[in-house]
Structure formats: structure tokens, C-alpha cells
Amino acid sequence: MAYSKTYVDLLERFSRRGCAICGLLLHDENRYIDSLLYEFANDAGIHKVFRRGRGFCNHHSWLLAHQYGYSLGVSILFEAALDAVLEILESENSPFQLSRLETVVSGWFGAKGDTRLAGKLEPEIPCPACVSLCKSEALYIETFAEYWSDTTFQSAYEQSQGLCLPHFRDVLRLMSAPKERAQLAKIQRAKWEALKGELELFQAKSVLNYVGEPFGAEVDSWRRVVASMTGGEHALLNLTRPR
Numbered sequence: 001m002a003y004s005k006t007y008v009d010l011l012e013r014f015s016r017r018g019c020a021i022c023g024l025l026l027h028d029e030n031r032y033i034d035s036l037l038y039e040f041a042n043d044a045g046i047h048k049v050f051r052r053g054r055g056f057c058n059h060h061s062w063l064l065a066h067q068y069g070y071s072l073g074v075s076i077l078f079e080a081a082l083d084a085v086l087e088i089l090e091s092e093n094s095p096f097q098l099s100r101l102e103t104v105v106s107g108w109f110g111a112k113g114d115t116r117l118a119g120k121l122e123p124e125i126p127c128p129a130c131v132s133l134c135k136s137e138a139l140y141i142e143t144f145a146e147y148w149s150d151t152t153f154q155s156a157y158e159q160s161q162g163l164c165l166p167h168f169r170d171v172l173r174l175m176s177a178p179k180e181r182a183q184l185a186k187i188q189r190a191k192w193e194a195l196k197g198e199l200e201l202f203q204a205k206s207v208l209n210y211v212g213e214p215f216g217a218e219v220d221s222w223r224r225v226v227a228s229m230t231g232g233e234h235a236l237l238n239l240t241r242p243r
């Protein structure tokens with residue numbers, strides 16, 4: 001069997017903490033933002049994307065803004081978004097071009113006024129970072145389901161911390177063979193039962209006046225259960241669920 005790069009990426013991620021798919025998405029997101037600022041801040045095509053999208057979504061815009069050393073790139077890209085907004089406000093159809101009477105009649109600013117201006121100011125395209133990450137996510141989920149029966153893949157997964165619940169559901173949906181779903185569910189269940197044991201130990205040790213063993217690996221189980229039930233921190237922020 002020829003192994004795809006995605007297969008290798010997943011396999012490598014199984015040895016790290018948390019859900020492999022969430023980890024890969026965070027890695028892809030950083031790479032996307034980094035290369036955008038590094039290579040494309042002066043690219044006319046990207047300027048157009050910023051104009052039409054009025055920037056990126058809130059999460060990815062701030063991720064861009066927080067990249068150290070790229071304030072010039074951020075200023076160029078978001079100026080393009082600002083220009084688009086100003087052009088709409090200054091356009092012929094804008095209420096500012098109408099006479100006072102026309103404005104009142106057309107009702108742009110009425111309590112239940114015309115929503116055309118607001119509509120024009122909406123992004124014309126979805127956030128490209130979100131689109132790119134949704135595509136990557138779909139590829140990881142497909143690859144996971146496709147290679148599940150591969151012995152190396154499955155044993156590496158058994159050693160991992162397991163998938164988060166959203167990605168577990170996604171992979172289950174793609175598996176056509178009942179046997180494969182049962183195998184995955186069995187392994188995943190064992191991981192969650194172990195996590196439950198860690199949570200109980202953490203809770204027992206957290207009570208006031210606890211005397212006994214100090215905290216061990218269970219010390220961050222409260223954090224791991226949040227990631228396990230809802231996905232890695234910020235990994236799924238903009239990916240619409242359920243699909």
C-alpha cells in the first residue's frame with residue numbers, strides 16, 4: 001500500500017499529546033497564517049481577498065495580528081479591507097449621496113430601514129483560512145477512516161491519547177464496515193474510561209485536607225477532558241458543527 005503524506009502526518013501525531021486531527025489542524029493554521037504574511041502581503045490577489053472578505057473571520061484576523069514582526073503586512077492587508085468598506089460607503093448608491101428627503105423616503109436609516117447598505121458591507125466570501133482548514137480537516141478524517149485497518153496505523157492509534165469527540169464522530173460516520181466502527185469504538189472507549197479514572201483520582205486528591213500520594217499524571221486530566229469532549233483549544237473554533 002502506498003502511504004500518503006496525510007497518513008504519515010497522522011501516524012506521527014499519534015505519539016504526541018491530544019487528538020491527532022486537532023493537533024494537525026492547529027499546525028496547518030499556523031503555517032497558513034505565517035506563509036500568508038511572509039509571502040503574500042504584497043500580492044494583489046490576496047489584497048482582493050481581504051477586500052472581498054472585509055478581512056478574515058475574527059479568530060483568524062487576530063491570529064494574523066498577533067504574529068510577531070508582521071505589523072506592516074497586517075496594516076497593508078487590512079487597509080485593503082478598509083478601502084473596500086470606504087468605497088461602498090462612498091458609492092453612488094450610498095445614502096450619503098442622496099438628498100436629505102431621498103434619505104428619509106428611502107429609509108436607509110429608519111428603525112426598520114432598508115438593509116441594503118448593511119448587506120453590501122457583508123463579506124462577499126467566507127474566511128479563506130477557515131475554508132482551507134475545513135478542507136484539511138476533511139482530508140484527515142477521510143485518511144483516518146481509509147487507513148484504519150492498516151496494522152501499523154491502528155497500533156499507533158492504540159498508543160495515542162485518542163481522538164476528541166467531534167473527530168471521533170466524524171470518523172465513525174465515514175466508516176462503512178460495522179467491524180471497523182466497533183474496533184474504533186472499543187479502543188476509544190478504553191481511553192475515555194482511563195480518563196474517567198484519572199478525573200476521579202484528581203477529584204479525590206483535590207479535596208481539602210487530602211492526605212496521600214501527591215498529584216501524578218492526573219494533574220491535568222481536567223484540562224484533557226475539555227479537549228477530549230470538545231476538541232483542542234482553538235482547533236475547531238471556526239469549523240461549523242454539526243455539519
Ligand SMILES: [Zn+2]
Binds near residue numbers: 021166231
Ligand atoms: Zn480533534
Ligand SMILES: [Zn+2]
Binds near residue numbers: 056057058059129130
Ligand atoms: Zn477564519
